[in-house]
Amino acid sequence: MAKPPRIAGPVALPRRPRIAPPPGAVDAHAHLFGPEARFPYAEGRGYTPPDAPVEAYLALLDRLGLARGLLVQGNAHGFDNAVLLDALERAPDRLRAIAITDTRIAPETLRDWHRLGMRGLRFHEHMAPPGYVRGVGLEALPHFRGVMRDLGWVVQVFCDHRRLPAIAADLAAIAEEMPVVIDHMLAVPAAQGIADPGFQALLRLVGEGLAHVKLSGAYRLSDRFPDYPDARPFHDALLAANPERLLWGTDWPHTSIPAAIMPDDGALLDLFQDWTPRAEDRARILVETPSRLFW
Template identity: 45%
Template structure:
Protein backbone atom coordinates (compact mmCIF):
# COMPACT_ATOMS: atom_id res chain seq x y z
CA UNK A 1 0.00 0.00 0.00
CA UNK A 2 1.38 3.41 -0.98
CA UNK A 3 2.07 5.98 1.77
CA UNK A 4 -1.12 7.76 2.87
CA UNK A 5 -3.18 5.48 0.63
CA UNK A 6 -6.48 4.49 2.30
CA UNK A 7 -6.41 0.78 3.17
CA UNK A 8 -7.74 -1.64 0.58
CA UNK A 9 -11.04 -3.26 1.46
CA UNK A 10 -11.60 -6.81 0.15
CA UNK A 11 -14.54 -7.60 -2.07
CA UNK A 12 -17.63 -9.55 -1.02
CA UNK A 13 -18.05 -13.33 -0.96
CA UNK A 14 -18.00 -14.37 -4.64
CA UNK A 15 -20.27 -17.40 -4.16
CA UNK A 16 -23.48 -16.28 -2.42
CA UNK A 17 -25.99 -18.93 -1.43
CA UNK A 18 -29.44 -19.02 0.18
CA UNK A 19 -29.85 -19.34 3.94
CA UNK A 20 -30.18 -22.86 5.31
CA UNK A 21 -32.49 -22.32 8.25
CA UNK A 22 -35.58 -20.91 6.52
CA UNK A 23 -36.92 -20.16 3.08
CA UNK A 24 -36.75 -16.49 2.15
CA UNK A 25 -40.33 -15.37 1.41
CA UNK A 26 -41.37 -13.95 -1.92
CA UNK A 27 -41.20 -10.17 -1.87
CA UNK A 28 -38.28 -10.01 0.59
CA UNK A 29 -36.24 -6.78 0.55
CA UNK A 30 -32.57 -6.24 1.27
CA UNK A 31 -32.75 -2.69 2.64
CA UNK A 32 -29.04 -1.86 2.77
CA UNK A 33 -26.44 -2.34 0.03
CA UNK A 34 -24.01 -0.30 -2.06
CA UNK A 35 -22.78 -0.21 -5.63
CA UNK A 36 -19.24 1.00 -6.23
CA UNK A 37 -17.67 2.13 -9.49
CA UNK A 38 -14.05 2.58 -10.48
CA UNK A 39 -12.29 5.80 -11.49
CA UNK A 40 -12.01 7.59 -13.79
CA UNK A 41 -15.62 7.01 -14.84
CA UNK A 42 -16.82 6.96 -11.25
CA UNK A 43 -14.39 9.08 -9.17
CA UNK A 44 -13.67 8.45 -5.51
CA UNK A 45 -13.36 11.21 -2.94
CA UNK A 46 -9.80 12.01 -1.88
CA UNK A 47 -10.42 11.73 1.87
CA UNK A 48 -12.11 8.33 1.74
CA UNK A 49 -11.63 5.89 4.63
CA UNK A 50 -10.82 2.89 2.42
CA UNK A 51 -10.04 1.85 -1.14
CA UNK A 52 -12.77 -0.52 -2.36
CA UNK A 53 -13.07 -3.13 -5.02
CA UNK A 54 -15.69 -2.60 -7.70
CA UNK A 55 -19.20 -3.69 -6.68
CA UNK A 56 -21.36 -3.76 -9.77
CA UNK A 57 -25.11 -3.73 -10.16
CA UNK A 58 -24.85 -7.08 -11.94
CA UNK A 59 -23.02 -8.65 -9.00
CA UNK A 60 -25.53 -7.22 -6.54
CA UNK A 61 -28.54 -8.47 -8.47
CA UNK A 62 -26.90 -11.88 -8.83
CA UNK A 63 -26.44 -11.97 -5.03
CA UNK A 64 -30.12 -11.13 -4.50
CA UNK A 65 -31.09 -13.94 -6.86
CA UNK A 66 -28.75 -16.42 -5.18
CA UNK A 67 -30.08 -15.81 -1.66
CA UNK A 68 -33.72 -15.48 -2.69
CA UNK A 69 -34.34 -11.77 -2.18
CA UNK A 70 -36.84 -10.08 -4.50
CA UNK A 71 -35.95 -6.39 -4.03
CA UNK A 72 -33.04 -4.24 -2.90
CA UNK A 73 -32.34 -0.77 -1.54
CA UNK A 74 -29.09 0.94 -2.56
CA UNK A 75 -27.54 3.41 -0.14
CA UNK A 76 -25.09 5.98 -1.52
CA UNK A 77 -21.61 4.75 -0.61
CA UNK A 78 -19.15 7.09 1.09
CA UNK A 79 -16.29 6.71 -1.43
CA UNK A 80 -18.45 8.42 -4.08
CA UNK A 81 -19.28 11.29 -1.72
CA UNK A 82 -22.32 13.27 -2.79
CA UNK A 83 -22.06 12.22 -6.44
CA UNK A 84 -25.08 9.92 -6.64
CA UNK A 85 -24.83 9.42 -10.40
CA UNK A 86 -23.75 5.76 -10.33
CA UNK A 87 -26.50 4.79 -7.92
CA UNK A 88 -29.02 6.82 -9.90
CA UNK A 89 -28.08 5.06 -13.14
CA UNK A 90 -28.53 1.66 -11.50
CA UNK A 91 -31.92 2.65 -10.10
CA UNK A 92 -33.11 3.87 -13.48
CA UNK A 93 -32.05 0.58 -15.06
CA UNK A 94 -33.97 -1.44 -12.44
CA UNK A 95 -37.08 0.60 -11.55
CA UNK A 96 -39.21 -2.35 -10.47
CA UNK A 97 -36.59 -4.00 -8.31
CA UNK A 98 -34.51 -1.28 -6.63
CA UNK A 99 -34.95 1.86 -4.53
CA UNK A 100 -32.28 4.26 -3.31
CA UNK A 101 -31.14 6.44 -0.43
CA UNK A 102 -29.04 9.42 -1.51
CA UNK A 103 -26.39 11.59 0.13
CA UNK A 104 -26.56 15.19 -1.04
CA UNK A 105 -25.32 18.68 -0.32
CA UNK A 106 -27.70 21.49 0.69
CA UNK A 107 -26.89 23.33 -2.54
CA UNK A 108 -28.81 21.04 -4.89
CA UNK A 109 -31.50 22.67 -7.00
CA UNK A 110 -35.11 21.53 -6.75
CA UNK A 111 -34.89 19.98 -10.21
CA UNK A 112 -32.04 17.73 -9.04
CA UNK A 113 -34.08 16.47 -6.09
CA UNK A 114 -36.97 15.78 -8.44
CA UNK A 115 -34.64 13.83 -10.72
CA UNK A 116 -33.45 11.67 -7.83
CA UNK A 117 -37.02 11.05 -6.75
CA UNK A 118 -38.02 10.04 -10.27
CA UNK A 119 -35.10 7.61 -10.34
CA UNK A 120 -36.38 5.81 -7.25
CA UNK A 121 -34.74 7.63 -4.32
CA UNK A 122 -36.96 7.46 -1.23
CA UNK A 123 -34.73 9.00 1.43
CA UNK A 124 -31.57 10.87 2.38
CA UNK A 125 -28.75 9.57 4.56
CA UNK A 126 -26.68 11.56 7.03
CA UNK A 127 -23.52 10.41 8.78
CA UNK A 128 -23.26 11.48 12.42
CA UNK A 129 -20.33 9.20 13.25
CA UNK A 130 -17.50 11.35 11.97
CA UNK A 131 -18.77 14.70 13.17
CA UNK A 132 -17.17 17.30 10.94
CA UNK A 133 -19.24 20.19 12.21
CA UNK A 134 -22.65 18.67 11.50
CA UNK A 135 -25.01 19.97 14.15
CA UNK A 136 -28.68 19.68 14.90
CA UNK A 137 -29.37 22.67 12.64
CA UNK A 138 -28.15 20.64 9.67
CA UNK A 139 -30.27 17.73 10.84
CA UNK A 140 -33.38 19.88 10.98
CA UNK A 141 -32.74 21.36 7.55
CA UNK A 142 -32.27 17.92 6.00
CA UNK A 143 -35.40 16.63 7.69
CA UNK A 144 -37.35 19.58 6.30
CA UNK A 145 -36.08 18.76 2.83
CA UNK A 146 -37.11 15.11 3.27
CA UNK A 147 -40.58 16.21 4.33
CA UNK A 148 -40.90 18.36 1.22
CA UNK A 149 -39.95 15.39 -1.00
CA UNK A 150 -41.98 12.80 0.91
CA UNK A 151 -38.77 10.99 1.91
CA UNK A 152 -37.45 9.40 5.09
CA UNK A 153 -34.20 10.38 6.85
CA UNK A 154 -31.63 7.65 7.44
CA UNK A 155 -28.92 8.17 10.06
CA UNK A 156 -25.58 6.49 10.59
CA UNK A 157 -24.71 7.08 14.23
CA UNK A 158 -23.47 5.42 17.40
CA UNK A 159 -26.20 4.45 19.86
CA UNK A 160 -24.02 5.80 22.66
CA UNK A 161 -24.81 9.26 21.25
CA UNK A 162 -28.54 8.71 21.63
CA UNK A 163 -29.09 9.76 25.24
CA UNK A 164 -28.07 13.24 24.08
CA UNK A 165 -29.59 13.15 20.57
CA UNK A 166 -32.85 11.26 21.13
CA UNK A 167 -34.99 14.24 22.20
CA UNK A 168 -34.18 16.14 18.99
CA UNK A 169 -34.52 13.03 16.82
CA UNK A 170 -37.92 12.20 18.26
CA UNK A 171 -39.22 15.60 17.09
CA UNK A 172 -38.19 15.24 13.45
CA UNK A 173 -41.14 15.65 11.06
CA UNK A 174 -40.28 12.64 8.85
CA UNK A 175 -39.80 8.89 9.27
CA UNK A 176 -36.43 8.22 10.88
CA UNK A 177 -34.39 5.13 9.94
CA UNK A 178 -31.39 4.05 12.03
CA UNK A 179 -28.66 1.98 10.38
CA UNK A 180 -27.25 -1.25 11.79
CA UNK A 181 -29.02 -1.21 15.17
CA UNK A 182 -27.43 2.22 15.60
CA UNK A 183 -23.94 0.66 15.50
CA UNK A 184 -24.27 -0.38 19.13
CA UNK A 185 -21.32 -2.53 20.34
CA UNK A 186 -23.03 -5.74 21.42
CA UNK A 187 -20.45 -6.42 24.14
CA UNK A 188 -21.78 -3.39 26.05
CA UNK A 189 -25.03 -5.29 26.71
CA UNK A 190 -28.67 -4.35 26.28
CA UNK A 191 -28.89 -2.45 29.58
CA UNK A 192 -26.44 0.19 28.36
CA UNK A 193 -28.07 3.67 28.40
CA UNK A 194 -27.33 4.11 24.70
CA UNK A 195 -29.12 0.93 23.73
CA UNK A 196 -32.01 1.72 26.04
CA UNK A 197 -32.30 5.12 24.33
CA UNK A 198 -32.39 3.29 20.99
CA UNK A 199 -35.18 1.02 22.20
CA UNK A 200 -37.11 4.07 23.39
CA UNK A 201 -36.67 5.91 20.12
CA UNK A 202 -37.74 2.89 18.05
CA UNK A 203 -40.67 2.27 20.37
CA UNK A 204 -41.77 5.88 19.82
CA UNK A 205 -41.80 5.59 16.02
CA UNK A 206 -38.31 5.29 14.52
CA UNK A 207 -37.39 2.49 12.11
CA UNK A 208 -34.28 0.37 12.64
CA UNK A 209 -32.23 -1.91 10.41
CA UNK A 210 -31.44 -5.28 11.99
CA UNK A 211 -28.17 -5.43 10.09
CA UNK A 212 -24.42 -5.34 10.55
CA UNK A 213 -24.15 -8.06 13.22
CA UNK A 214 -20.60 -8.75 11.99
CA UNK A 215 -19.77 -5.11 12.79
CA UNK A 216 -21.39 -5.08 16.23
CA UNK A 217 -20.03 -8.33 17.66
CA UNK A 218 -16.76 -10.25 17.87
CA UNK A 219 -18.55 -13.55 18.47
CA UNK A 220 -18.52 -14.94 14.95
CA UNK A 221 -20.12 -16.89 13.39
CA UNK A 222 -23.37 -16.74 15.38
CA UNK A 223 -22.92 -13.32 17.04
CA UNK A 224 -24.84 -14.53 20.09
CA UNK A 225 -24.57 -11.20 21.91
CA UNK A 226 -26.57 -9.53 19.11
CA UNK A 227 -29.58 -11.82 19.71
CA UNK A 228 -30.93 -9.95 22.77
CA UNK A 229 -30.46 -6.62 20.99
CA UNK A 230 -32.44 -7.65 17.91
CA UNK A 231 -35.14 -9.30 20.01
CA UNK A 232 -35.52 -6.19 22.17
CA UNK A 233 -36.03 -4.02 19.08
CA UNK A 234 -38.50 -6.49 17.57
CA UNK A 235 -40.41 -6.56 20.85
CA UNK A 236 -41.08 -2.81 20.80
CA UNK A 237 -41.59 -2.30 17.05
CA UNK A 238 -42.12 -5.45 14.99
CA UNK A 239 -43.71 -3.28 12.30
CA UNK A 240 -40.68 -0.95 11.96
CA UNK A 241 -37.77 -3.39 11.92
CA UNK A 242 -35.97 -4.01 8.60
CA UNK A 243 -33.19 -6.32 7.41
CA UNK A 244 -30.18 -5.43 5.29
CA UNK A 245 -27.19 -7.35 3.96
CA UNK A 246 -24.79 -4.37 4.03
CA UNK A 247 -23.29 -5.86 0.83
CA UNK A 248 -20.43 -5.56 -0.20
CA UNK A 249 -19.41 -5.15 3.46
CA UNK A 250 -17.09 -2.17 3.07
CA UNK A 251 -14.71 -1.19 5.89
CA UNK A 252 -14.70 -4.80 7.09
CA UNK A 253 -11.24 -6.33 6.95
CA UNK A 254 -11.91 -9.70 8.51
CA UNK A 255 -13.39 -12.74 6.81
CA UNK A 256 -16.05 -11.50 4.44
CA UNK A 257 -19.56 -12.44 5.60
CA UNK A 258 -21.76 -14.71 3.53
CA UNK A 259 -25.17 -13.12 2.98
CA UNK A 260 -26.95 -16.43 3.41
CA UNK A 261 -25.34 -16.80 6.84
CA UNK A 262 -26.41 -13.26 7.76
CA UNK A 263 -29.97 -14.14 6.78
CA UNK A 264 -29.78 -17.28 8.92
CA UNK A 265 -29.24 -15.02 11.95
CA UNK A 266 -32.80 -13.75 11.48
CA UNK A 267 -34.01 -17.22 12.51
CA UNK A 268 -32.51 -16.56 15.96
CA UNK A 269 -33.80 -13.03 16.19
CA UNK A 270 -37.31 -13.78 14.92
CA UNK A 271 -37.99 -17.51 15.38
CA UNK A 272 -41.57 -17.30 14.10
CA UNK A 273 -42.33 -17.10 10.40
CA UNK A 274 -44.89 -14.31 10.75
CA UNK A 275 -42.38 -11.93 12.33
CA UNK A 276 -39.74 -12.76 9.74
CA UNK A 277 -42.29 -12.01 7.02
CA UNK A 278 -42.96 -8.59 8.56
CA UNK A 279 -39.24 -7.78 8.76
CA UNK A 280 -38.31 -9.06 5.31
CA UNK A 281 -41.43 -8.24 3.28
CA UNK A 282 -44.20 -6.17 4.83
CA UNK A 283 -42.23 -3.49 6.65
CA UNK A 284 -39.84 -2.57 3.82
CA UNK A 285 -42.63 -2.67 1.24
CA UNK A 286 -44.40 0.00 3.26
CA UNK A 287 -41.35 2.21 3.81
CA UNK A 288 -39.79 2.01 0.34
CA UNK A 289 -42.90 1.64 -1.79
CA UNK A 290 -42.37 -1.81 -3.28
Protein backbone atom coordinates in the same frame (compact mmCIF):
# COMPACT_ATOMS: atom_id res chain seq x y z
CA MET B 1 -2.27 12.51 -0.88
CA ALA B 2 -1.78 8.82 -0.11
CA LYS B 3 -4.41 6.53 -1.54
CA PRO B 4 -6.61 5.10 1.23
CA PRO B 5 -6.11 1.40 1.95
CA ARG B 6 -7.88 -1.12 -0.27
CA ILE B 7 -10.37 -3.20 1.65
CA ALA B 8 -11.48 -6.79 1.12
CA GLY B 9 -14.40 -7.63 -1.12
CA PRO B 10 -17.45 -9.76 -0.25
CA VAL B 11 -17.75 -13.53 -0.47
CA ALA B 12 -17.94 -14.17 -4.21
CA LEU B 13 -20.54 -16.94 -4.10
CA PRO B 14 -22.49 -16.88 -0.83
CA ARG B 15 -24.45 -19.93 0.17
CA ARG B 16 -28.13 -20.14 -0.55
CA PRO B 17 -30.25 -19.61 2.58
CA ARG B 18 -31.66 -22.71 4.28
CA ILE B 19 -35.09 -21.07 4.57
CA ALA B 20 -36.41 -19.29 1.51
CA PRO B 21 -37.39 -15.72 2.36
CA PRO B 22 -41.04 -14.77 1.85
CA PRO B 23 -42.14 -13.56 -1.61
CA GLY B 24 -41.36 -9.89 -2.11
CA ALA B 25 -38.55 -9.84 0.47
CA VAL B 26 -36.29 -6.77 0.53
CA ASP B 27 -32.63 -6.32 1.39
CA ALA B 28 -32.96 -2.92 3.06
CA HIS B 29 -29.27 -1.99 3.28
CA ALA B 30 -26.55 -2.45 0.67
CA HIS B 31 -23.94 -0.32 -1.09
CA LEU B 32 -22.60 -0.07 -4.63
CA PHE B 33 -19.03 0.82 -5.56
CA GLY B 34 -17.81 1.54 -9.06
CA PRO B 35 -16.76 0.38 -11.49
CA GLU B 36 -14.07 2.91 -10.61
CA ALA B 37 -13.33 3.72 -14.24
CA ARG B 38 -16.88 5.04 -14.63
CA PHE B 39 -17.68 6.18 -11.08
CA PRO B 40 -14.45 7.46 -9.50
CA TYR B 41 -13.94 7.21 -5.77
CA ALA B 42 -13.93 10.41 -3.72
CA GLU B 43 -10.94 12.23 -2.36
CA GLY B 44 -10.85 12.10 1.42
CA ARG B 45 -12.53 8.70 1.62
CA GLY B 46 -11.55 6.37 4.42
CA TYR B 47 -11.03 3.27 2.26
CA THR B 48 -10.74 2.11 -1.34
CA PRO B 49 -13.16 -0.70 -2.13
CA PRO B 50 -12.91 -3.27 -4.88
CA ASP B 51 -15.65 -2.64 -7.42
CA ALA B 52 -19.08 -3.84 -6.28
CA PRO B 53 -21.29 -2.84 -9.22
CA VAL B 54 -25.03 -3.10 -9.68
CA GLU B 55 -24.77 -6.27 -11.76
CA ALA B 56 -23.07 -8.09 -8.87
CA TYR B 57 -25.68 -6.82 -6.44
CA LEU B 58 -28.62 -7.95 -8.55
CA ALA B 59 -26.98 -11.37 -8.82
CA LEU B 60 -26.73 -11.44 -5.01
CA LEU B 61 -30.45 -10.69 -4.67
CA ASP B 62 -31.22 -13.54 -7.05
CA ARG B 63 -28.98 -15.96 -5.19
CA LEU B 64 -30.57 -15.14 -1.83
CA GLY B 65 -34.12 -15.24 -3.18
CA LEU B 66 -34.75 -11.55 -2.50
CA ALA B 67 -37.05 -9.57 -4.76
CA ARG B 68 -35.76 -6.04 -4.22
CA GLY B 69 -33.02 -3.99 -2.63
CA LEU B 70 -32.49 -0.61 -0.98
CA LEU B 71 -29.13 0.91 -1.87
CA VAL B 72 -27.38 3.36 0.46
CA GLN B 73 -24.73 5.78 -0.71
CA GLY B 74 -21.28 4.60 0.37
CA ASN B 75 -18.49 6.69 1.85
CA ALA B 76 -16.10 5.85 -0.98
CA HIS B 77 -18.23 7.86 -3.44
CA GLY B 78 -18.61 10.85 -1.12
CA PHE B 79 -21.46 13.16 -2.14
CA ASP B 80 -21.53 12.02 -5.78
CA ASN B 81 -24.63 9.82 -6.00
CA ALA B 82 -24.20 9.02 -9.71
CA VAL B 83 -23.60 5.32 -9.05
CA LEU B 84 -27.00 5.08 -7.33
CA LEU B 85 -28.87 7.13 -9.91
CA ASP B 86 -27.45 4.94 -12.67
CA ALA B 87 -28.52 1.78 -10.84
CA LEU B 88 -32.04 3.12 -10.33
CA GLU B 89 -32.37 3.83 -14.03
CA ARG B 90 -31.18 0.33 -14.88
CA ALA B 91 -33.35 -1.63 -12.44
CA PRO B 92 -36.30 0.64 -11.57
CA ASP B 93 -38.61 -2.16 -10.42
CA ARG B 94 -36.12 -3.81 -8.08
CA LEU B 95 -34.14 -0.94 -6.57
CA ARG B 96 -34.68 2.10 -4.40
CA ALA B 97 -31.93 4.22 -2.83
CA ILE B 98 -30.86 6.58 -0.05
CA ALA B 99 -28.50 9.43 -0.98
CA ILE B 100 -25.85 11.37 0.92
CA THR B 101 -25.49 14.99 -0.06
CA ASP B 102 -24.69 18.36 1.41
CA THR B 103 -26.32 21.75 1.11
CA ARG B 104 -24.62 22.58 -2.19
CA ILE B 105 -27.45 20.56 -3.77
CA ALA B 106 -30.69 22.51 -4.27
CA PRO B 107 -33.65 20.97 -2.44
CA GLU B 108 -35.64 20.83 -5.67
CA THR B 109 -33.06 18.41 -7.09
CA LEU B 110 -34.54 15.81 -4.76
CA ARG B 111 -37.73 15.83 -6.83
CA ASP B 112 -35.75 14.75 -9.91
CA TRP B 113 -34.07 12.03 -7.88
CA HIS B 114 -37.43 10.89 -6.52
CA ARG B 115 -38.72 10.20 -10.02
CA LEU B 116 -35.83 7.77 -10.48
CA GLY B 117 -36.40 5.97 -7.16
CA MET B 118 -34.42 7.85 -4.51
CA ARG B 119 -36.35 7.71 -1.24
CA GLY B 120 -34.33 9.43 1.46
CA LEU B 121 -31.15 11.03 2.71
CA ARG B 122 -28.60 9.55 5.09
CA PHE B 123 -27.07 11.61 7.88
CA HIS B 124 -24.02 10.74 9.97
CA GLU B 125 -23.85 11.54 13.66
CA HIS B 126 -20.23 10.51 14.18
CA MET B 127 -16.94 12.16 15.00
CA ALA B 128 -14.52 12.15 12.06
CA PRO B 129 -11.02 13.56 11.55
CA PRO B 130 -10.63 16.71 9.42
CA GLY B 131 -10.71 16.05 5.69
CA TYR B 132 -12.36 12.64 6.06
CA VAL B 133 -15.50 12.45 3.92
CA ARG B 134 -18.08 10.89 6.20
CA GLY B 135 -21.39 12.32 5.12
CA VAL B 136 -23.17 15.19 6.78
CA GLY B 137 -24.84 15.53 10.15
CA LEU B 138 -28.42 16.42 10.94
CA GLU B 139 -27.48 20.10 10.83
CA ALA B 140 -28.01 19.81 7.05
CA LEU B 141 -31.58 18.54 7.38
CA PRO B 142 -33.33 21.96 7.55
CA HIS B 143 -32.06 22.71 4.03
CA PHE B 144 -33.97 19.69 2.68
CA ARG B 145 -36.71 19.17 5.25
CA GLY B 146 -39.64 20.74 3.40
CA VAL B 147 -39.06 18.85 0.16
CA MET B 148 -38.33 15.59 1.99
CA ARG B 149 -41.59 15.95 3.93
CA ASP B 150 -43.52 16.62 0.71
CA LEU B 151 -42.01 13.55 -0.97
CA GLY B 152 -42.49 11.26 2.03
CA TRP B 153 -38.77 10.60 2.21
CA VAL B 154 -36.91 8.86 5.01
CA VAL B 155 -34.34 10.42 7.32
CA GLN B 156 -31.74 7.68 7.74
CA VAL B 157 -29.20 8.12 10.52
CA PHE B 158 -25.90 6.32 11.02
CA CYS B 159 -25.28 7.20 14.63
CA ASP B 160 -22.65 6.62 17.30
CA HIS B 161 -24.47 4.92 20.20
CA ARG B 162 -22.97 7.47 22.59
CA ARG B 163 -24.55 10.27 20.58
CA LEU B 164 -28.15 9.01 20.45
CA PRO B 165 -29.35 10.14 23.91
CA ALA B 166 -28.48 13.74 23.02
CA ILE B 167 -30.45 13.70 19.76
CA ALA B 168 -33.34 11.38 20.65
CA ALA B 169 -35.77 14.27 21.18
CA ASP B 170 -34.78 15.79 17.84
CA LEU B 171 -35.40 12.46 16.10
CA ALA B 172 -38.80 12.16 17.77
CA ALA B 173 -39.73 15.60 16.43
CA ILE B 174 -38.55 14.68 12.92
CA ALA B 175 -40.63 11.48 13.11
CA GLU B 176 -43.78 13.59 13.36
CA GLU B 177 -43.11 14.69 9.76
CA MET B 178 -41.29 11.78 8.10
CA PRO B 179 -39.94 8.33 8.93
CA VAL B 180 -36.67 8.06 10.85
CA VAL B 181 -34.48 4.98 10.27
CA ILE B 182 -31.46 4.09 12.43
CA ASP B 183 -28.70 1.93 10.94
CA HIS B 184 -27.19 -1.34 12.17
CA MET B 185 -28.97 -1.73 15.54
CA LEU B 186 -27.04 1.43 16.53
CA ALA B 187 -23.78 -0.57 16.26
CA VAL B 188 -23.44 -0.79 20.02
CA PRO B 189 -20.37 -2.87 20.95
CA ALA B 190 -21.82 -6.13 22.21
CA ALA B 191 -19.77 -5.94 25.39
CA GLN B 192 -21.75 -2.84 26.38
CA GLY B 193 -24.93 -4.92 26.64
CA ILE B 194 -28.49 -3.82 26.03
CA ALA B 195 -28.39 -1.61 29.15
CA ASP B 196 -26.22 0.82 27.17
CA PRO B 197 -27.86 4.28 27.48
CA GLY B 198 -27.87 4.81 23.73
CA PHE B 199 -29.51 1.47 23.07
CA GLN B 200 -32.09 2.12 25.77
CA ALA B 201 -32.90 5.45 24.10
CA LEU B 202 -33.26 3.58 20.82
CA LEU B 203 -35.63 1.04 22.38
CA ARG B 204 -37.84 3.87 23.64
CA LEU B 205 -38.01 5.45 20.19
CA VAL B 206 -38.81 2.11 18.55
CA GLY B 207 -41.31 1.10 21.19
CA GLU B 208 -43.18 4.39 20.75
CA GLY B 209 -43.19 4.00 16.97
CA LEU B 210 -40.90 7.02 16.49
CA ALA B 211 -38.00 5.26 14.79
CA HIS B 212 -37.34 2.33 12.53
CA VAL B 213 -34.18 0.26 12.95
CA LYS B 214 -32.21 -1.90 10.55
CA LEU B 215 -31.42 -5.35 11.94
CA SER B 216 -28.21 -5.32 9.93
CA GLY B 217 -24.51 -5.52 10.67
CA ALA B 218 -24.47 -7.96 13.59
CA TYR B 219 -20.76 -8.24 12.81
CA ARG B 220 -20.41 -4.54 13.56
CA LEU B 221 -21.53 -5.22 17.14
CA SER B 222 -19.78 -8.53 17.69
CA ASP B 223 -16.39 -10.02 16.79
CA ARG B 224 -17.60 -13.59 17.41
CA PHE B 225 -17.55 -14.67 13.77
CA PRO B 226 -19.53 -16.27 12.17
CA ASP B 227 -22.69 -16.45 14.33
CA TYR B 228 -22.28 -13.34 16.54
CA PRO B 229 -24.18 -14.76 19.54
CA ASP B 230 -23.49 -11.73 21.72
CA ALA B 231 -25.32 -9.51 19.17
CA ARG B 232 -28.53 -11.52 19.50
CA PRO B 233 -29.77 -9.79 22.71
CA PHE B 234 -29.90 -6.49 20.78
CA HIS B 235 -31.91 -8.12 17.99
CA ASP B 236 -34.25 -9.76 20.51
CA ALA B 237 -34.81 -6.53 22.44
CA LEU B 238 -35.72 -4.62 19.27
CA LEU B 239 -38.02 -7.41 18.11
CA ALA B 240 -39.80 -7.37 21.47
CA ALA B 241 -40.05 -3.56 21.46
CA ASN B 242 -41.90 -3.21 18.15
CA PRO B 243 -41.62 -5.61 15.18
CA GLU B 244 -43.52 -3.12 13.01
CA ARG B 245 -40.57 -0.71 13.07
CA LEU B 246 -37.83 -3.08 11.92
CA LEU B 247 -36.07 -3.80 8.63
CA TRP B 248 -33.30 -6.18 7.68
CA GLY B 249 -30.33 -5.74 5.33
CA THR B 250 -27.21 -7.55 4.23
CA ASP B 251 -24.92 -4.49 4.44
CA TRP B 252 -23.24 -5.93 1.31
CA PRO B 253 -20.36 -5.64 0.38
CA HIS B 254 -19.40 -5.34 4.07
CA THR B 255 -16.95 -2.45 4.02
CA SER B 256 -13.78 -2.58 6.10
CA ILE B 257 -14.23 -6.19 7.24
CA PRO B 258 -11.06 -8.34 6.95
CA ALA B 259 -11.22 -11.14 4.40
CA ALA B 260 -10.64 -13.82 7.05
CA ILE B 261 -13.89 -12.91 8.83
CA MET B 262 -15.93 -11.70 5.86
CA PRO B 263 -19.57 -12.66 6.50
CA ASP B 264 -21.41 -14.86 4.03
CA ASP B 265 -24.63 -13.15 2.95
CA GLY B 266 -26.58 -16.39 2.85
CA ALA B 267 -25.46 -17.12 6.41
CA LEU B 268 -26.55 -13.63 7.49
CA LEU B 269 -30.03 -14.21 6.06
CA ASP B 270 -30.19 -17.57 7.84
CA LEU B 271 -29.10 -15.89 11.06
CA PHE B 272 -31.86 -13.30 10.78
CA GLN B 273 -34.46 -16.00 10.18
CA ASP B 274 -33.15 -18.11 13.08
CA TRP B 275 -33.30 -15.08 15.38
CA THR B 276 -36.79 -14.13 14.13
CA PRO B 277 -38.72 -17.36 14.65
CA ARG B 278 -42.25 -16.16 13.87
CA ALA B 279 -43.11 -16.21 10.16
CA GLU B 280 -45.41 -13.21 10.56
CA ASP B 281 -42.56 -11.13 12.00
CA ARG B 282 -40.23 -12.17 9.17
CA ALA B 283 -42.85 -11.15 6.60
CA ARG B 284 -43.42 -7.83 8.31
CA ILE B 285 -39.69 -7.04 8.51
CA LEU B 286 -38.63 -8.36 5.10
CA VAL B 287 -41.66 -7.40 3.01
CA GLU B 288 -44.32 -5.17 4.55
CA THR B 289 -42.28 -2.45 6.26
CA PRO B 290 -39.69 -1.83 3.51
CA SER B 291 -42.46 -1.89 0.89
CA ARG B 292 -44.39 0.75 2.83
CA LEU B 293 -41.36 2.98 3.34
CA PHE B 294 -39.64 2.74 -0.05
CA TRP B 295 -42.09 1.47 -2.65
